[in-house]
């Protein structure tokens with residue numbers, strides 16, 4: 505007879521229809537169908553990071569996820585405010601907004617890193633523009649995906665369509681002001697994301713931001729994020745007023761994540777000081793392992809451009825490194841977002857092992873309190 509799984513249930517589980525209050529965060533380029541399926545099957549909520557998809561590619565990916573699991577999953581879409589200003593502008597046109605000194609500097613970087621002047625990435629991404637983003641959202645609506653998460657920005661204008669279809673929504677806030685915008689938009693779950701997080705992040709620490717957002721958005725359930733990578737983090741998140749966690753970095757070392765073995769080795773070897781904040785990749789504050797590319801911007805002659813122009817400027821250099829990941833030199837330059845909890849990310853495990861370990865450890869922490877603290 506199959507062993508009964510340990511129960512660990514909060515309000516977040518009811519809202520999202522999941523077994524454990526663990527959401528695998530959207531990670532564009534790193535959380536594709538295999539990870540989403542593995543996490544959802546293990547009782548959490550798997551999330552596809554749609555940032556590097558086209559609308560057609562997203563449609564195929566959603567079908568693949570549905571073949572792999574009958575359980576709920578989420579699609580994470582980026583909706584930065586700056587896209588509003590770009591309505592009607594296509595990607596080729598966007599390049600024309602880039603000032604000549606930036607194009608010159610990019611040429612210098614190509615030379616420095618050995619990227620041929622005539623190399624241009626063939627990767628197609630729809631999320632650079634408002635039109636492309638709307639196409640992606642339409643795919644989510646047409647497929648009636650169980651959950652949509654707004655990785656950046658707000659879901660307000662698409663919310664009526666989500667509600668009509670019974671699609672649950674997650675908004676991400678790195679401060680109370682942003683969290684309250686998600687309340688106004690009627691999101692079902694709010695992620696309180698702290699500075700410790702990997703990827704795009706805010707500037708308030710997880711320990712400070714989670715209880716403040718939890719207080720401000722009550723009774724909407726909050727998932728805590730940023731540097732949470734084991735059961736102690738899950739127990740702490742509940743103590744801070746959250747109903748669960750939204751974890752990205754924790755899943756990067758799994759066989760299901762779209763992460764090279766070289767990237768995994770780098771994360772395992774990293775110290776808590778190696779995951780730095782940089783605008784050198786996307787033009788927005790982002791935490792990732794330090795590389796020659798981040799240094800070229802953080803210590804370079806020009807301030808990074810905004811989103812999405814900086815990404816468009818750098819995409820050839822970034823993709824060249826990725827396409828040559830079998831060479832150690834380029835492998836070390838691949839964009840490797842990662843949280844400050846680096847020393848907790850110290851071994852390869854499956855998503856199921858990670859979730860089972862996290863639940864077991866959180867229970868031990870919570871049950872251990874009467875022994876740890878004397879109340880009388």
Ligand SMILES: Cc1cc2nc3c(=O)[nH]c(=O)nc-3n(C[C@H](O)[C@H](O)[C@H](O)COP(=O)(O)O)c2cc1C
Nearest residue numbers: 529531532655701702703730731751752753841843
């Ligand atoms: C590799 C990686 C890629 C990420 N890409 C995205 C993304 O495309 N969209 C998004 O909303 N957040 C992205 N993030 C942020 C995560 O959604 C999440 O907020 C963060 O991972 C939580 O902190 P943690 O890494 O400490 O668990 C990324 C994070 C990582 C580590």
